[in-house]
Amino acid sequence: MSNKCTDTYFISRKSKLLKDFDNLMKTAKSIVIARYGDQFAETLARESRQEYSRLIPQIPDVGDGRLFIQFITATAQTLALYRVLISHGKTLEEAGRLYYLLCETVLNSYPRFMHRLIGYLSFSGIARSIFKKRALESQKRLYPGGYVYYFVEGDGKEFDYGVDYSECGGCKFLSEQGAHELAPYICTADIIYSELFGWGLNRTMTIAEGFEKCNFRFKKGGKTRVASNVIKA
Numbered sequence: 001m002s003n004k005c006t007d008t009y010f011i012s013r014k015s016k017l018l019k020d021f022d023n024l025m026k027t028a029k030s031i032v033i034a035r036y037g038d039q040f041a042e043t044l045a046r047e048s049r050q051e052y053s054r055l056i057p058q059i060p061d062v063g064d065g066r067l068f069i070q071f072i073t074a075t076a077q078t079l080a081l082y083r084v085l086i087s088h089g090k091t092l093e094e095a096g097r098l099y100y101l102l103c104e105t106v107l108n109s110y111p112r113f114m115h116r117l118i119g120y121l122s123f124s125g126i127a128r129s130i131f132k133k134r135a136l137e138s139q140k141r142l143y144p145g146g147y148v149y150y151f152v153e154g155d156g157k158e159f160d161y162g163v164d165y166s167e168c169g170g171c172k173f174l175s176e177q178g179a180h181e182l183a184p185y186i187c188t189a190d191i192i193y194s195e196l197f198g199w200g201l202n203r204t205m206t207i208a209e210g211f212e213k214c215n216f217r218f219k220k221g222g223k224t225r226v227a228s229n230v231i232k233a
Helices: 014-036 038-060 064-086 094-107 112-122 127-136 168-175 181-187 191-198
Strands: 148-153 163-167 214-218
Touching: 014 038, 014 064, 014 094, 038 064, 038 181, 064 094, 064 168, 064 181, 094 181, 094 191, 112 127, 127 148, 127 163, 168 181, 181 191
Parallel strands: none
Antiparallel strands: 148 163, 163 214
């Protein structure tokens, strides 16, 4: 089945997206309860679902790449949570911390063999070929609200390969929604991915924090070194 993203892609899948969001909030429930109590956990789940439902028709077309579709839907989910938290007097920092804990919980729920498999596939020849192909497609800029990136060949020592993003669909969407301040917190999830999947990610800059690009460098089994103004690796 084609996974092509059109102007109506997210609208046509609204029921599925809301179901996925419900599952996410079930995972988040214990975290929210531990921090804010049972009553607020129920309130957050209900009101953030309503906000996410409102946001779905506004999610931009980012092309047919599964990874980018996951990126942008996760950004919309996080924005919905953030807006509800702020409306109840919580801070940006609290929302960012809750997001980080939620990502950690979700990714740690994967079986260990999945961590190893994803890590292995991330450094396979097939993965690199796909990255290269997708990079060239992104550079055509067919989707104004999408992502644009460049594949960087490894040097054989410091890193195996890299990816430089010159345009971030998530940052564009958050800026349009008046919530760019949330972007750096969303980028902290890369720390969790790198640690669990053995990416050995070295990243010194992001568009979210005002730089001209995001510079991802991957070294299989290497140490995670991610610069962040909101969470230190």
